[in-house]
Each structure stands twice: as structure tokens, then as C-alpha cells.
Amino acid sequence: MASQRMIEIWVGAFVAAGLAALMVLALQIAGLTELRPPPGYQVTAYFDNVGGLREKAPVNMAGVRVGRVESIQLDSERHQARVVLKIDQRYNRIPRDTGAAIYTAGLLGEQYIGLEAGWEDEPLAAGGRIENTQSAVVLERIIGQFMTGMGD
Amino acid sequence: MPADSSTTEPLVKARGLVFRRGDRAIFDGVDLDVSAGRVTAIMGPSGSGKTTLLRLIGGQLRPHAGSVRVEGQEVAALPRPGLYRLRRRMGMLFQSGALFTDLSVFDNVAFPIREHTGLPEPLVRDLVLLKLQAVGLRGARHLMPAELSGGMARRVALARAIALDPVLVMYDEPFTGQDPITMGVLVTLIRRLNDLLGLTSIVVSHDVHETMAIADYVYVLADGRVIAEGTPDELRDSSSEWVRQFLDARPDGPVPFHYPAPALEADLFDGGEGR
Amino acid sequence: MTDLVAALGQRTLLGLQGLGRAVVLVLRLLAAVPAALRRPRLIIEQVYAVGVLSMVIIVVSSLFVGMVLGLQGYYTLVDFGAAESVGTLVALSLVRELGPVVTALLFAGRAGSSLTAEVGLMKATEQLSSMEMMAVDPERRILAPRFIASFISVPLLAVVFSAVGVLGGYLVAVGMIGIDAGAFWSNMQSAVSVRDDILNGFIKSVVFGFVAGWIALHKGYEAEPTSQGVSRATTMGVVHASLAVLGLDFLLTALMFD
Numbered sequence: 001m002a003s004q005r006m007i008e009i010w011v012g013a014f015v016a017a018g019l020a021a022l023m024v025l026a027l028q029i030a031g032l033t034e035l036r037p038p039p040g041y042q043v044t045a046y047f048d049n050v051g052g053l054r055e056k057a058p059v060n061m062a063g064v065r066v067g068r069v070e071s072i073q074l075d076s077e078r079h080q081a082r083v084v085l086k087i088d089q090r091y092n093r094i095p096r097d098t099g100a101a102i103y104t105a106g107l108l109g110e111q112y113i114g115l116e117a118g119w120e121d122e123p124l125a126a127g128g129r130i131e132n133t134q135s136a137v138v139l140e141r142i143i144g145q146f147m148t149g150m151g152d
Numbered sequence: 153m154p155a156d157s158s159t160t161e162p163l164v165k166a167r168g169l170v171f172r173r174g175d176r177a178i179f180d181g182v183d184l185d186v187s188a189g190r191v192t193a194i195m196g197p198s199g200s201g202k203t204t205l206l207r208l209i210g211g212q213l214r215p216h217a218g219s220v221r222v223e224g225q226e227v228a229a230l231p232r233p234g235l236y237r238l239r240r241r242m243g244m245l246f247q248s249g250a251l252f253t254d255l256s257v258f259d260n261v262a263f264p265i266r267e268h269t270g271l272p273e274p275l276v277r278d279l280v281l282l283k284l285q286a287v288g289l290r291g292a293r294h295l296m297p298a299e300l301s302g303g304m305a306r307r308v309a310l311a312r313a314i315a316l317d318p319v320l321v322m323y324d325e326p327f328t329g330q331d332p333i334t335m336g337v338l339v340t341l342i343r344r345l346n347d348l349l350g351l352t353s354i355v356v357s358h359d360v361h362e363t364m365a366i367a368d369y370v371y372v373l374a375d376g377r378v379i380a381e382g383t384p385d386e387l388r389d390s391s392s393e394w395v396r397q398f399l400d401a402r403p404d405g406p407v408p409f410h411y412p413a414p415a416l417e418a419d420l421f422d423g424g425e426g427r
Numbered sequence: 428m429t430d431l432v433a434a435l436g437q438r439t440l441l442g443l444q445g446l447g448r449a450v451v452l453v454l455r456l457l458a459a460v461p462a463a464l465r466r467p468r469l470i471i472e473q474v475y476a477v478g479v480l481s482m483v484i485i486v487v488s489s490l491f492v493g494m495v496l497g498l499q500g501y502y503t504l505v506d507f508g509a510a511e512s513v514g515t516l517v518a519l520s521l522v523r524e525l526g527p528v529v530t531a532l533l534f535a536g537r538a539g540s541s542l543t544a545e546v547g548l549m550k551a552t553e554q555l556s557s558m559e560m561m562a563v564d565p566e567r568r569i570l571a572p573r574f575i576a577s578f579i580s581v582p583l584l585a586v587v588f589s590a591v592g593v594l595g596g597y598l599v600a601v602g603m604i605g606i607d608a609g610a611f612w613s614n615m616q617s618a619v620s621v622r623d624d625i626l627n628g629f630i631k632s633v634v635f636g637f638v639a640g641w642i643a644l645h646k647g648y649e650a651e652p653t654s655q656g657v658s659r660a661t662t663m664g665v666v667h668a669s670l671a672v673l674g675l676d677f678l679l680t681a682l683m684f685d
Contacts, residue, residue, distance in 0.1 A: 004468075007475045014479045018583030021590035025625050029518050029593055031616030058617055110512075110618070210560050239562035250557035253548075264561045267568070312561075 039089040040067055041126035045100045045113075046080040051136025053102055053111045059085050061115040066091045069113060085113065087124075094124045099132035111136060161224060163188045163320060163352050164209055168218035171204060178204050180376035181218070186320075191346050191353040193367035195360065197398065200373045202356040203247070206322045209354070210244060211235045222320070240268060243313030243321040247328060249305040251297040257284070257308050258293040264315045283311040287341060303334030307341065314345065320352045321345070327359040335359075339366055360399055364388075372398060449645045455566055456574045456641070463571035470572045470579075477538035477573070477640075478580030482587070484537055485530060489521075489588040492529060493595025496520055500596070501604055510606055514615035517596030518589075522619060522628045523684070526589035528676050531635035534581050535668035539643035542573055543664040546647030547657035570644050577640025578633070585632035627683045634679065635672050642668040 050072055059067040067087035075082040087094065097118030104111050116132075124130070162185035169182040178201035186192045194202050207213040208220050211227045220227045222238060230238060251260050261280045265271060271279070284290040287307040297305060306326060313321055323342060327335050343366045346353045357363045364370065364384040372380040372387070372395060380387060380395045387395055396402070413419065463470065500516040546569065549555050555565040593615075600606045619625070643664050650660035 008471055010479045011471050011474045014474065014482065014580075015583065017482070018586050021583075021586040022629075024590040024593075025522065025586060026621055028612070029522065029590075029615055030619040030621045030625055031613075056617075056620070105509075212556065212559060236562040236564070239560055242560065244557065244560040246553045246557050248553050250553035252554055253552070264563070267561070267563050309557075316561075 040086045041089065041092070042070060043085050043087060043124055043126070043128050043130060045083050045085060045130040045133050046075065046078060047083060047100075047102065047133050047135050048080055049135040049138060050081040050083060051102055051104075051111055051138050053083070053113070053136060057110065058112045059087065059115065060112055061091070061094070061117065066094075066115065083113070085130075092123060095120045096122045096124050096128065097132065098124060098130060099134065100130045101134035102136035104137065162186055163223060164354070165221045166205075166208075166218065167221075169208065169215050169220065170217035171201070171208065171213065171215050173204075177376045179215070179218075182373070182376070182378055184371050184378060184381070186352060186354055187369070188319075188352050189346075189350060190368040191343065191355060191366055193355045193357065193363045193370045194373060195357060195363055195370060195398070196373035198358060201376065202358075202373065203324050205373075206244065206324055206354065206356055209322065210239060210242060240316055241319045243316070243318040245306065245309050245313050245321065245323045245326060247325045249297075249302075249309040251300075251305055251309055251312070253297050255297075256293065257289065257295050257297070257300070260297070260308060261293075261312045261315055264312065268316060279315070280311075283315050284308075286314070286345065287311045288337075301334075303330050303337065306330075306334075306338065310341065310345075314349065314351070317349070318351070320354070323353065323355045323357075325357055326355065327357055327362050335362055338362075342366055360401070364399075374398075445649070448649060449641070452566075452570075452645050452648065453641050456571055456644070459564070459567040459571040460575060462567050463575060466572070469568070470575050473572045473576030474579055477534070477542065477576050478583060481534060481537050481580065481584055484533055485584045485588050486591050488529065488533060489526075489592040490595040492525055492588075493517060493521065493592030493597075494599045496525075496592070497596035497599030497604075501600060501606070510604075511610040511614050512618075513600045513606060514593075514596065514611040515618040517600070518593050518615045518619050519624060521589040521592040521596075522624045524628075524676070524680070526592065527585045527628050527632040527635055528672060530585040530588045530632060531581060531639050531672040532669050534577070534584060534636070535639045535643070535665050535672065538577070538580070539639050539668050540661050540665050542577070542640070542643040543647040543650070543661045544657060546570065546573075546644060547650035547652075547660050550648065550650060551652040551654070551657055553652075570648065574640045574644055577643070578636045581636025581639060582629060582632040585635075586629065589628065623684075627679075630683075631676065631679050634675060638671050638675060639668045642671060 053069065053072060055069055055072060057069045058065045059069060067085055070084040070086040072084075073082050074080075085100075094115065095118035097120045099116040099118065101114050101116065102111055103114045115130075118132075164184075164186035166182055166184045169179045170177065171179040182205075184192075184194075194205060196202055204213065208215055209222060209227065211230065214228045223241075225234070225238060227235070227238070251257075252263065255263065258280055261283050262276050265276050265279055269276075281290055281293070284293055287310050289304060289307055289311065292300070292304065292308075297308070300308065326338050326342065330338065339362050342353060342355065345351060355363055355367065364387070367384055370380075370382065370384055370387055371378050374394065380390060380392055382390070387399065390396070397404075496517045497513060500513040501510055504510050504512055504516065546555075549565075549569065555569065558565045558568065597608075597611060601608045601611055646660040646664035646667070647657075650656045
């Protein structure tokens, strides 16, 4: 049996290792996203079909992540999906006529929102709305169209 | 009735004690008294519930009927804290010694002192060395229990049992399986500690010779009852068949050689029906 | 036939009685926790015995589990053109399931069995009984510190398991296969959530530590005081603890990730 002092040192090291591992999990593996959410502003976009888009999916512009999807709900009047995006505060000069489309990373990968920059000088304000949207590509529908197209 | 002429209340007093294990009555109305300052021996053949008696006195078991009083307190009725307070005034030497195998001899003896007193370590050390000196094992304090002989382990356990200066020390078969020298050592130790420290001792044993040598008063148990009691001299003069069989170690007598069984002829010829 | 029914009923009753005694024990252990906490040294010794001494097996197994996950994940995902997601697969599998579950299983085998054997032997050699006669409550002095130590150690071990496992996956995916390190981490980070995944996995491991320690101590404390009884109790302790962990894992998963 190790001496009392050594036992205490080892137990201290053990607990420290456990806490360090917890830090690694939170910072490196989860990216510690919720614990210190970057300041940002919300904009809304309506889509006919969001496909497999999920909350917290990335929002990219020119391939750079600029925010994430905050919430997805069905708007019961328009019968469209109302998607709230949260854009990081530092990207506050996104043009007002910017368009949004839902893309898929890889053939079966995660879905994300890509922003297509517009031309206007006036930026998209907090609480603003993205007018120009393009729905998710639903694989079944494409295949269906392809099949009927072949039949013609 | 116990032949105790003194007017003081006995330290341990059992009345009408009944204890059953399953359907078998281990005790069926046992009365006995243990007077303070004396060595009282409980003797009886194996299986007569001697160890059970010690556990009833220590409150580890509860009697089905009757009472056990220690220092006037009904043991079975004590709530846990009261029972634990009472047990601090008792020491018990288990048949196996029951030393803590992961602690050294020193730490084993120090265990009850450290658990109950919170004395500073130098004082604990002095107390432990005194107790070990009393059993002649001060030099063995660094050994681990696995390194001790059976007799030494029992002496360490004895030192541990008296560590808190108890009023009552109970010995469960202290002589079993010891060589003659160790037996002699233990016999003198029990007697000497009892007289020097002013203890009261209960010795449970079936070693007739050694027990009779140190006891002041002897109870003989069989079939769940006290079948004889008295000073060793009185018992030696007893004419009871029972006592004679036990003291003279006769194989057959009131205690039959055979475990109860149907007649041998019936058993042999029943064609293997009952095993 | 009636014998069979009777035997079955007998076994059921025995099982229920065992469950009842286990529940009584855990309630008494919980009641003994405040008193045990006043003697941290006893707990530290037990954290050393069940936690520190389990570190080697945890680190080595988690490294291998993570490497296997990386390899298998890659082989599967590459067919779908999603090889970059291998980091996500490794991290989610470890944090949500394999970290807590495999840690608890290894703990039951490595530390739980030794707890059962230790307590069972202390009972068989009358050490617990003699402790009681010394007016020391064995539940408080022996069982409670071991229980608390299991409860502390398993979550820590599980967290280490997950972290080292991800490192193993990284070594294979990035070091061996050559997936881009940035893609490996960023895919993982966008998919793993602190609250949904890491916290829930942590809660699982706390529950598993509680159950594994409880079952190990219960089996030892209730062991028949013979060498055969202790060895049977040790085996049954590992078996029951493993089954309990797997069963509870299903329940907890259903509750958490609905």
C-alpha cells in the first residue's frame, strides 16, 4: 500500500485529470457553444420546405460560418417554415437583399443554410427578414421528377 | 437459582432467555448471572449456543423471549446509540481473532482508541504500547496479521478488546486449536488481566481443563438449558450423569454419540427412499 | 410440476427479498453519507483504491475503443462521401454511450469485484462483526466511504474515457487516414452540444457509479460468510452490476434523447 501522502497526491492527480478531461470535452469536443454564445442578432426567413434542417445548423456565407439556426417553426398562416437565424454580431454588414438557401454538406451530410450576398448598401437589420429564399433540395422529389421526365 | 451470595446486582443478568434458529431452540429458558470482577465460564458441547449467548449479550442478536440485562440495561431494548455506548464498555475476543487484515498489529490495537476518543497521536501510541505490553507483544507491533501465529493473533485481539478499558470482556473459545504453551499463556493472561485491570470476564469454551482452572463460577449448557452451575470445585464433586460425561470426556452418555436418526436397521433397509 | 412452480415461487420471493434488502442498505448508506463525509481521509483512500487504480485500464481501453471507432466510422462514412463526419461519429458515440457504459462495465469488473470480495471477506472473517462489537458501525466506517468513492470515481473515469477515446479517434482519422484536422474538429464541434450530449452523458455516469458501487457493496455485505459464498457473491456482483448498467442505459437514453 502506498503511503498516505502518495495516496493523497495520486487522488489529487486523478481528480485533476477528470476535471481536465471535462474541460476538453466542453471546449474542444463540443466547442463550448452554448455556454458563451457569441453576441448576435436575429433575422427571419420563410422557406417552403426546410427538408432535414435542424436547430443549431450552421449558417454560412461564402463558405464561412457566420451564425446558426436558432429555431424552426411552422407559420400556421403562411403554411411555410419560419426559420430564425442568429448571425454573429461582427457580421453586421450583410446586405438587405441577401438570399438564403438550404444546402446539404455532401450527398447525405448535414443540412445548412447558405447566404448569397446581395447588392444593396443598406445592411440587414436585427429582426429583419430575408425575402429571397430557396428551399431544401428534397432527394425524393428530384428522383420523382427525374423518373417522370424519363417517361415523357 | 444462581448461588450468588453478594447483594450487589450482577453485571450481566439473563432471565428466561429463549432464542431459536429456525425451528431449533438454541436457548429454551436460560437464567444466568455474571458477577462483577469475576471470571465466569460458560461451558457446553459444540452446538450448545455458547457463541450465540455472547452475541445476545453484545446486542448483535435479539432474544425471542426473556431478557438480557447488562449493567441493569435491557440490551435488546436499547436504541442504537445506547447500544453503541454500552458496547464501548465491552470487549469481545472472537474465536478467529478477527483482526483487520489490512492494518498492522499497532493499528489494530489503535483502531478502537482512534475511532472513539480523538486523543492526540502520541497518547494513542502510549496507550497502544501499554496494551501490547500487557499481552507481551510490544515487539510485534510492526507485523501484519498475516505474519502472526494463531496464538499471537489472539493475544493481539485481546489487546484490542481491552484497548478502551472495558468493564466486561467476553472470550469466544479462546483456547481452541492452540498448542499447549499458547494455551498456558492465554489461561494466565485471562486470569491476570481480569484481576489486574478489575475486569469482569465471560469465557465461553469447551476446553474443560483450562476453563475450570481459571473460572470462579461455571455454567454448563446443554439442550438449550443450564444443566449445572457452581464453582469448579462444586462441579467436580457433582454426581450428575451429565456433568460427569462432560467433565470426564466420555463419548456416550446423556449426550448421545449419534445424531438423532431412525434405527440403523430401518435406515439400511428402506431401499434408499430417504437420504 | 407443482415442484417446479413452488421452486419458481421460492426463487421469486428470494429475489424480492434480496431487492428489498438492497434498497434498505442503500437508504442506510445514504443516511450514513453525512457522517462519512466528516472523515475525508477514508474516502480519499477509497478513491485511490477504486478510482486511481482503475485509470490504466480506462485509458488503455478508451484509446483502443476510440481508434476502432475512428476506423470503422471512416470505412462506413467514406461510402457516403461523409468521411469528415467521422469526428462527429466518434465523439457522439463516446460522449453519449460508450464513455459512461464501458467505463461502468470496466469499473464493475475491476473495482466492483474487489469491493465485493473485500467486504465479503471482512464479513467471513468476522471483522465486520468485531467492528460492531467495538461500537463502530461498519456501514458508516467501511461501506459508506467505498460507496461515496464509487460515486465520485465513475463520472471522472467516464469523462477521461470519452476524452482519451476522442484522442484515439483523432489519431486514426487524422494521423493514419489523413482526414483534415480542421474538418475533424469543426464537424464535431458543430454537432456535439454541451447540454444535450456532454451533460447527459455525465448524468448517466453518475447514475452508473451509484448503481455499480451499491450492487458491489450489497453483494459483499450479504455474502454467505464462506470462501465459496464470497466467490459467488463476487461473480454475481459483476454480473448484476453489468446488467443493471446496460438496462439503465436503455432507460436513461430513452428519457434523455427522445
